[in-house]
Each structure stands twice: as structure tokens, then as C-alpha cells.
Amino acid sequence: MNRKWTRILAIMLALVLLVAFVPGCAKKADPGTTDGGTTPPKTTIKAAMVTDVGGLGDKSFNDGAFQGLERAKAELGVEIKVLESKEITDYESNIDQLATAGFSPIFAVGFLMTDTVSKMSTAFPDVQFGGVDEFFDPVPANVVGLNFKEEQGSYLAGVVAGLATKDKFDSKLNADNVIGFVGGMDIPLIQKFEAGFIAGAKSVNPDVKVISLYAGNFSDIAKGKELGYSLIEQKADVIYAAAGAVGLGTIEACKDKGALFIGVDVDQYETVANSGDVMLTSMIKRVDNAVFETIKAVVDGKFPGGTIKAFGLAEEGVGLAPYHDFDSKIPQAIKDAVEKARTEIIAGTINVPTAR
Amino acid sequence: MLADIITPDLFAAALRMATPLALAAIGGTICERSGVVNIALEGIMLCGAFAGVAVTLATGNPWLGIVAAVLAGVAISAIHAFTSINLRSDQVVSGTAINILALGVTGFLMEIMYGHPGTTDSINTIRSVFRFESNADGGFVSTVWHWINGIFLSHTPIVYMAIIIAFVAQWAMYNTRWGLRLRALGEHPRAVDTVGVSVLKGRWVAVLMSGALAGLAGANLTLEQVGSFTENMTNGRGFIALAANIFGRWTPLGSYSASLLFGFADALQIKLQIFRGQIDIPPQFFLMLPYVLTVVVLAGVVGRSIGPAAVGKPYEKK
Numbered sequence: 001m002n003r004k005w006t007r008i009l010a011i012m013l014a015l016v017l018l019v020a021f022v023p024g025c026a027k028k029a030d031p032g033t034t035d036g037g038t039t040p041p042k043t044t045i046k047a048a049m050v051t052d053v054g055g056l057g058d059k060s061f062n063d064g065a066f067q068g069l070e071r072a073k074a075e076l077g078v079e080i081k082v083l084e085s086k087e088i089t090d091y092e093s094n095i096d097q098l099a100t101a102g103f104s105p106i107f108a109v110g111f112l113m114t115d116t117v118s119k120m121s122t123a124f125p126d127v128q129f130g131g132v133d134e135f136f137d138p139v140p141a142n143v144v145g146l147n148f149k150e151e152q153g154s155y156l157a158g159v160v161a162g163l164a165t166k167d168k169f170d171s172k173l174n175a176d177n178v179i180g181f182v183g184g185m186d187i188p189l190i191q192k193f194e195a196g197f198i199a200g201a202k203s204v205n206p207d208v209k210v211i212s213l214y215a216g217n218f219s220d221i222a223k224g225k226e227l228g229y230s231l232i233e234q235k236a237d238v239i240y241a242a243a244g245a246v247g248l249g250t251i252e253a254c255k256d257k258g259a260l261f262i263g264v265d266v267d268q269y270e271t272v273a274n275s276g277d278v279m280l281t282s283m284i285k286r287v288d289n290a291v292f293e294t295i296k297a298v299v300d301g302k303f304p305g306g307t308i309k310a311f312g313l314a315e316e317g318v319g320l321a322p323y324h325d326f327d328s329k330i331p332q333a334i335k336d337a338v339e340k341a342r343t344e345i346i347a348g349t350i351n352v353p354t355a356r
Numbered sequence: 357m358l359a360d361i362i363t364p365d366l367f368a369a370a371l372r373m374a375t376p377l378a379l380a381a382i383g384g385t386i387c388e389r390s391g392v393v394n395i396a397l398e399g400i401m402l403c404g405a406f407a408g409v410a411v412t413l414a415t416g417n418p419w420l421g422i423v424a425a426v427l428a429g430v431a432i433s434a435i436h437a438f439t440s441i442n443l444r445s446d447q448v449v450s451g452t453a454i455n456i457l458a459l460g461v462t463g464f465l466m467e468i469m470y471g472h473p474g475t476t477d478s479i480n481t482i483r484s485v486f487r488f489e490s491n492a493d494g495g496f497v498s499t500v501w502h503w504i505n506g507i508f509l510s511h512t513p514i515v516y517m518a519i520i521i522a523f524v525a526q527w528a529m530y531n532t533r534w535g536l537r538l539r540a541l542g543e544h545p546r547a548v549d550t551v552g553v554s555v556l557k558g559r560w561v562a563v564l565m566s567g568a569l570a571g572l573a574g575a576n577l578t579l580e581q582v583g584s585f586t587e588n589m590t591n592g593r594g595f596i597a598l599a600a601n602i603f604g605r606w607t608p609l610g611s612y613s614a615s616l617l618f619g620f621a622d623a624l625q626i627k628l629q630i631f632r633g634q635i636d637i638p639p640q641f642f643l644m645l646p647y648v649l650t651v652v653v654l655a656g657v658v659g660r661s662i663g664p665a666a667v668g669k670p671y672e673k674k
Contacts, residue, residue: 057474186639216643220591221582233365245586
């Protein structure tokens with residue numbers, strides 16, 4: 001074949017690939033930047049976040065943190081910026097880039113970034129860091145750990161599931177006293193969800209059988225669906241998933257085989273289309289509140305550096321989403337039981353376990 | 357306890373989980389038999405998965421989505437064919453580049469088409485072909501019917517397509533002129549060339565076919581199994597498919613059987629996890645099982661696998 005043509009084609013192919021990549025990188029880098037050119041430079045707070053590998057659009061905690069930033073931009077007039085991590089190796093360079101550009105506070109979203117935040121807080125002692133889901137011991141003076149008492153919210157989800165499986169308010173509920181839990185990876189963070197869920201369910205339904213299955217990752221949706229099928233085959237009629245995108249597959253299994261689902265992190269009734277007829281409620285984690293409150297503290301000059309802030313039911317850091325389509329179906333007794341549990345947890349009369 | 361593990365759904369799940377692996381593995385088999393290594397299966401599958409959802413979201417018709425997934429697979433594999441056959445570049449490098457490209461391109465397209473990366477909106481998945489009622493409460497006949505219905509009659513179209521494709525490809529590979537030429541291409545391309553058959557053309561067709569099959573595998577994942585696309589949702593299935601191809605000794609039926617074994621191991625570990633509460637074994641142990649089984653089977657049962665002699669070697673006409 002004509003070698004010249006081959007070579008020209010090869011060069012064109014390479015160019016096409018280049019063109020496909022370049023805008024991809026540029027566009028991804030800053031979806032939330034304000035227009036720096038028109039606003040006069042003054043001493044505005046420049047807040048930024050680095051996402052975990054799930055990135056924006058995870059319909060979960062990365063998006064939650066971003067909502068907090070956007071709210072801060074709207075209400076407090078701060079400048080915001082987001083850098084997405086595609087791989088774990090991006091964490092450090094992303095934080096470095098933001099810190100060098102003068103951003104502070106910088107929110108690092110996800111427990112995987114803990115070590116990177118520790119390291120970068122020493123490298124940039126004047127920059128303030130917020131570590132979402134990160135725990136430090138000791139906490140560096142320019143870092144605040146933003147943690148959540150997921151077990152408390154999961155306890156309420158457990159109360160709903162434990163009572164619902166005994167009830168008959170929806171045709172998808174069967175006579176068997178079994179509920180299910182789908183976890184992403186078997187790590188302490190996810191065990192908090194599982195432990196709280198089981199404790200909540202057993203508190204209102206001591207004989208309930210809770211089956212927990214783990215996917216081994218947070219991204220294999222097809223595996224999530226299989227886990228859902230297996231739980232439903234075991235007669236589980238209410239399933240709670242704390243497994244990132246894996247849970248989306250579990251929702252599909254619930255829709256297909258007829259079971260109810262409890263979402264996680266955000267109100268999944270809003271974020272997952274066509275899920276209304278299985279979405280009982282969601283355990284929401286108000287990452288947006290935590291991020292917003294921290295930025296507000298920075299604006300007020302009261303950055304709580306050197307501490308771990310734990311957002312629980314009392315701080316409205318976790319909670320249950322509305323019941324939406326099930327609101328009229330769910331018996332008042334279940335709603336009352338949830339309220340009772342909420343009050344008792346806030347009052348400290350119920351101590352929710354954090355490990356199974 | 358055993359009755360909770362050995363259920364119709366265990367075998368049905370094995371078939372479901374084997375399907376994307378098997379389609380990609382058969383694609384890999386055809387491709388490698390022609391003498392071209394295709395480690396791009398993972399990336400091609402991802403592109404197929406994305407194209408399927410994108411077209412279904414745009415048109416509302418999942419069947420058009422399947423067609424789009426296959427075409428996307430063909431289009432991406434054309435890059436691999438061009439670089440590895442015409443340009444005679446290293447096939448592993450070309451395949452790796454496509455895997456990385458697929459990750460970037462799907463994420464980028466999500467950004468421009470839907471305004472966000474991550475996960476797309478969900479579509480209504482393609483339902484199973486048959487929807488028969490059955491339950492295991494009755495006597496012998498109804499129990500047998502329940503098992504047959506559960507294992508064989510509960511599936512979506514591509515699951516059946518994969519089985520048919522495995523048999524047809526196996527037959528074609530050993531009983532048609534195309535099959536003979538395909539095998540010759542991978543063993544001794546010069547011999548094929550000297551009888552006046554184009555090596556270039558034969559390899560191009562094989563690579564494009566593998567792209568079509570990997571694209572179909574992607575369609576199975578998104579259009580039949582989960583109903584939405586998430587970045588990197590193939591999760592290494594393309595690489596497991598490559599292993600299944602080798603394990604199946606470069607034959608379509610072998611590839612399908614190997615995929616079925618991997619699927620079964622995965623289904624089994626899910627069922628075993630149910631008893632985690634009763635026996636105190638960490639779930640990581642169960643998650644590890646499919647891979648342990650793979651190692652054991654590869655080391656103990658298969659013995660030495662010998663691939664096509666000319667695989668990975670670019671052909672240069674003298």
C-alpha cells in the first residue's frame with residue numbers, strides 16, 4: 001500500500017486524538033470558576049475543592065460538596081473552583097495547584113485523601129484545609145476534619161426498614177421478616193452505615209434478619225444489580241445501599257423484581273430518574289451544609305482549624321430525606337417511630353454503634 | 357443453608373454475569389486467531405456501553421441503542437486495526453492507548469452531552485424475553501418448571517444471542533472457508549498471502565468483528581443489566597475476557613465456557629456472602645474466591661495453552 005498515505009493518515013489520527021483530549025482536560029478542570037476577568041481584585045475568599053475519583057456527577061458526596069461551594073458563592077460572594085481527580089495520583093498535584101494559586105480554604109473530598117491533606121497542610125501552612133470524611137490524629141492547626149455520624153442516619157433508615165418489612169403498605173412488601181444491606185467496600189466508614197442500619201432495624205423489630213452483601217468496590221453497577229437480585233431471592237423486601245454507584249444497580253434490581261430501596265448520601269429520589277416507585281426514602285449526608293458552614297466560618301474569621309467536626313442528627317449533618325411517593329402510604333406509626341428515634345439519639349438516650 | 361446457595365438464581369446469575377465476558381472473549385478469540393492481539397476489548401466495551409445509552413436516551417429505542425453500541429465498537433476497533441495492521445505498530449501499545457482513549461472520550465462526551473461526568477440518566481432496561489410465572493411451592497413438576505424457568509427462561513435477548521454466537525462462531529471457525537483462512541492468518545500469514553488471499557483484509561475483518569462483539573458486550577451491560585452509564589463501569593471485564601479467551605484455548609465455545617466459569621464463581625461468592633453473619637469470615641475472602649478459582653483452574657486443569665503462532669506479529673508483505 002501507498003506508504004505516504006499511510007503516514008498522512010497516521011498523523012491525522014494522532015491529531016484527532018489530540019483534539020479529543022485537549023478540550024477534555026481544559027473543560028473538566030474548572031466547571032465552577034467564576035469569571036475572574038471582570039471582577040476587580042479584592043480580598044475575597046477563594047474557596048476550592050478537589051473531588052475524589054468519582055468526580056462531579058457522582059450524585060453523591062462530591063456533588064454535595066459542590067452544592068456547598070455554590071451556595072457559598074451565591075450567599076457569601078466567595079470565588080470558587082473545582083478540580084477533579086481522575087486517579088489517586090491526581091490528589092497531590094490538584095491540591096498543590098490550588099494552594100499555589102492562592103485558594104483557601106481547600107476542601108479535599110473523600111477519606112482516600114487523608115494522607116495527602118496531612119502532607120500538603122505542612123507544605124502550605126497558611127492555607128486552610130477541610131477534609132470531608134477524613135480523620136486526623138493529631139489534627140494539623142490549619143486543617144478541619146469534616147466527619148459525619150452516618151450511623152445515626154442509618155439507624156433511622158433501619159427503623160423505617162425494620163417496621164416496613166412487617167407492614168403491608170405496599171405490594172412489594174412480603175410476609176418474610178428479612179431486609180438487606182449492600183455495601184461498597186468493607187471498610188470502617190461503610191461499616192458505620194451497616195452497624196447503624198442493623199441497630200435501628202433490630203430496635204423496632206428484634207427478630208428481623210438483616211443480610212449484608214459487599215460489592216468490593218464502589219463502581220461496578222452490574223454487580224450491584226446481582227447483589228440486589230440475591231437479596232430479593234432471600235426474601236429481602238427493603239434494601240439499603242451504601243455503595244456509591246453500585247447502589248444504582250441495586251435500584252434496578254428492586255425495580256425489576258419488586259422490592260423497596262433506601263438511598264444514600266443524597267435524596268436519590270431526586271437524582272435517580274424513574275426510581276419513585278421503589279425509593280422509600282434516603283439517608284442523606286449533608287456534605288453541602290458542612291462545606292458551607294466551614295466557608296462561612298472562614299468568612300467570619302472563625303475557622304475551626306485543628307479540630308474534627310462530627311456532623312450528626314443534632315447538627316443536621318445527617319438525616320432522612322422525604323418519603324416522596326410513599327408519604328401517603330407509610331403508616332403514621334412508622335413516621336412516629338422515626339421521630340422518636342431521632343429525638344432519643346439527639347438527647348443521647350440511644351447510643352448508636354459504629355461497628356458491627 | 358445449601359438450599360439458600362444452590363438456587364435457580366445462582367445459575368441464572370452465572371449466565372448473566374458470563375454474557376459480557378463471553379461476548380468480548382469470543383471477540384478476542386476471533387481477533388487473536390487472525391494474528392492480532394486485542395487488549396483494547398475493555399475500552400471498546402466501554403465505548404459500546406456509552407453509545408448504547410446515549411442513543412437510547414436520544415431516541416427512546418433500546419434496539420437502536422444495541423445497533424449503536426455495535427457500530428461504536430466497530431468504529432473504535434478500526435483505530436486498532438489501522439495502527440496494528442496498516443502501520444504495524446506494537447499491538448499491545450495500540451490496545452492500551454485505546455483503553456485510555458475510551459476512558460477519556462466517554463467522560464468527555466458525557467460532559468458535553470449531559471453537562472456532567474459521572475453517571476448518565478437511566479433508561480428503561482430491555483426486559484427478559486420470556487416472563488413465565490413459576491414458584492417452588494408445589495410438587496415435583498412445578499419445582500422442575502421453577503428451576504428451568506429460573507435458569508434458562510429468565511434472560512434478556514443478548515444473553516441468548518451470546519450463546520448462539522458462541523456456537524455459530526465455533527462452527528464457522530472449523531467448517532467454513534472464512535474459518536480456515538482466519539486460523540491460517542494467525543498461524544502462518546505468509547502461506548495465506550502466497551495463495552493470493554489478502555492478509556490485510558482478513559485481519560481487518562477479524563478486528564472489526566471483535567469490535568462489534570465487544571460493543572455488544574457493552575450494550576448488554578448498560579441496556580440490559582443496569583440502564584445507565586457510569587464512567588469506567590466495565591471494571592476490568594475486558595481483561596477478564598482476555599483471560600477467558602486464553603483459558604478457552606482460543607476457541608469460541610471454550611471462551612464461552614471459561615466465561616461461564618468466571619460468572620459462576622462470582623455468582624457463588626455473592627450467595628456465600630449471605631452466610632457471613634453465621635460464619636465469621638470477612639467478605640474480602642468471598643470477593644477473592646473467583647480469582648483464586650481462576651488461578652487454581654489455570655494452574656491445575658488447563659495445562660499449557662499455546663496461542664496462534666503469529667499472534668502479535670505485524671505482517672509485512674515482501
